[in-house]
Amino acid sequence: MTQADPVEQASLRALRAACRQAGVDARDAEPIRFSENAIYRLSYGVVARVSRVGQFQAAVKEVQVARWLEGAGVPAVQTLPDVEQPVEADGRAVTFWRELPPHRPGTxxxxxxxxxxxxxxxxxxxxxxxxxxxxxxxxxxxxxxxxxxxxxxxxxxxxxxxxxxxxxxxxxxxxxxxxxxxxxxxxxxxxxxxxxxxxxxxxxxxxxxxxxxxxxxxxxxxxxxxxxxxxxxxxxxxxxxxxxxxxxxxxxxxxxxxxxxxxxxxxxxxxxxxxxxxxxxxxxxxxxxxxxxxxxxxxx
CATH class of the missing domain: 3.90.1200.10 (Aminoglycoside phosphotransferase (APH), C-terminal lobe)
Incomplete structure (x- = not known):
């Protein structure tokens, strides 16, 4: 990440603020991808998604659907347990997920x-x-x-x-x-x-x-x-x-x-x-x- 990129800097600030609120370690945050959301790899097998400004309700739904699918037995990415989320920081929604093992796109x-x-x-x-x-x-x-x-x-x-x-x-x-x-x-x-x-x-x-x-x-x-x-x-x-x-x-x-x-x-x-x-x-x-x-x- 370049210091001059304001979009990436704003996402990282929101991530760090959300991690402080949630008690999640953000010290080794590593950017994975920036598109509709900013995706970061954290320590201890955690991945964080940082939304754009104003997308809190979409993040609420994302967490609800993921937990519903887990309960229904449909294979899906899983939210980090024991963390109340999404967390709102700087107008952005931050969610925390279990990191998958090495993977590729499906067929x-x-x-x-x-x-x-x-x-x-x-x-x-x-x-x-x-x-x-x-x-x-x-x-x-x-x-x-x-x-x-x-x-x-x-x-x-x-x-x-x-x-x-x-x-x-x-x-x-x-x-x-x-x-x-x-x-x-x-x-x-x-x-x-x-x-x-x-x-x-x-x-x-x-x-x-x-x-x-x-x-x-x-x-x-x-x-x-x-x-x-x-x-x-x-x-x-x-x-x-x-x-x-x-x-x-x-x-x-x-x-x-x-x-x-x-x-x-x-x-x-x-x-x-x-x-x-x-x-x-x-x-x-x-x-x-x-x-x-x-x-x-x-x-x-």
Whole structure:
């Protein structure tokens, strides 16, 4: 971490303050990744997640869902026991987790298998999951995306409005259930000791299971990030192909818009990543030819 990076410095200050409140050792905090959240490795097998400002309720939900899944026997990352969390510090939410052994991203079939288990669960009784909002934070990201011109931001606002209308008129699909909210191979982790676990529950909600399934369809058809064989294994394992559904294009386009605005959000913090925000916007505006577009990762 560079001393000049204000985003990383703010996250580290919040982490240290939260650790003091929770009685967790922060002396050897080691940054792992900066993206939607800042992730740190601490001592004694602990990993901490530091949210962006104003995301406390999302962190509350993440802890609730993780503990619910543990009780339901679904393999998932586990919160640190005996710590009341999330902890709020400097307007950010900090959560503490048991560190996994060495691991890699799961396969497409791994994602499908865990989604089948998740989607088959009876919703939790001791807390309420809100209805899925696939547009959460998009308007704010667009307004803040100053690397785009005024015309480009207006185009994004109009695109958002069109997709909100399309979602409201979405074709009937599979029965609603608990959805992960951000189900892709990076949030399914295969450990060296043979486990495959779900991670990252801040977008979990009650909604159409197709929202989870379309993430992997986008990974295949929009990004070219998995092969046709991988996607076929995903469909076979789950037992349903979301790309054959009438509502697929609406959810695909929402997912793509989220990926564009995510790149813009990170680009506003790191000028070196702004070119990717421009590449992604050009693609969804029809200026880059047909999919797949092979976008680059924007986490640090």
């Amino acid at each position: 497409a079939a791994d994602v499908a298998a865990l989604l089948r288990r998740l989607h088959g669960l009876t919703p939790p009784e001791h807390f309420i999951l809100s209805a899925l909002d696939p547009f959460v934070r998009l308007a704010d990201r667009i307004d803040r995306a100053r690397m785009y011109t005024a015309e480009e931001r207006q185009w994004l606002r109009e695109r958002l409005a069109d997709l909100e209308h399309g979602y409201a008129e979405l074709s009937p699909g599979l029965p609603g259930c608990v959805v992960h909210g951000d189900a892709w191979i990076g949030n399914v982790l295969a450990t060296e000791d043979g486990r495959v676990v779900l991670a990252d529950f801040e977008r979990s909600a009650f909604g159409p299971p197709e929202w989870d399934l379309v993430s992997m369809a986008v990974k295949y058809a929009t990004l070219g990030g998995i092969s046709a064989d991988d996607y076929a294994a995903f469909v076979e394992t789950y037992g349903h192909d979301v790309m054959a559904w009438e509502g697929y294009r609406v959810l695909r386009d929402i997912r793509e818009l989220r990926l564009v605005t995510m790149a813009a959000q990170v680009g506003m913090e790191d000028a070196g990543l702004r070119s990717e925000a421009a590449v992604r916007l050009a693609a969804i505006r029809g200026e880059s030819g047909p999919r797949p577009w092979h976008w680059k990762a924007v986490s640090r």
